[in-house]
Amino acid sequence: MKPKLTSSFKFNPGDEFPEIRLPIFNNGKTVDIRTPQKGTDWRMVIIYRGQHCPLCTTYLNEIEKYKDDFIKLGVDIIAVSADDMVQVDEHSKKLSITYPIAHGMKVGHMMQLGLYISTPLSAPNTMSETDHLFSEPALFVINAEGRVQIVEVSNAPFARPDINSILSGIKFIREHNYPIRGTYNSGLYYG
Secondary structure (H helix, E strand, O other): OOOOOOOOOOOOOOOEOOOOEEEEOOOOOEEEOOOOOOOOOEEEEEEOOOOOOHHHHHHHHHHHHHHHHHHHOOEEEEEEOOOOHHHHHHHHOOOOOOOOEEOOOOHHHHHHOOOOEEOOOOOOOOOOOOOOOEEOOEEEEEOOOOEEEEEEEOOOOOOOOOHHHHHHHHHHHHHHOOOOOOOHHHOOOOO
């Protein structure tokens, strides 16, 4: 059996997070999503499916509860999706978050990050999702050197990392200068 071509490649821990410039909802600025703000030196990038996903809404609101704890550890947060500004505006009515949302992620960006990409359900007799391709959830924690310290990529909305575990993990990493794990296959060694 021939291997099936996929829409993305595996993004390796320890890799430099690429420059991806996207507009921020409600402030008119375009930013590099990898660059921390607010005096922090690390960044957590939360990739979410879009406004059509109720699990994304719950997850993004849950992250807000821990936002100040992440900031104390020097970690800034940004949420990112392929939704357009109108969709993010509609979604914002269900969100209680104060961290920024970047929108308009393109398929090329999704592939560059090794995300799983889905075609929306919109056929008769099925759920209607959205009007564009979208990525499944992912989480990237980018360290002060611009390298991915933690990567979690899912192919379904039901599998996402526990935010409290991510928070305590980052605390441990920063307090103990813990190396980037999972780099053996990438040819990097940090420890």
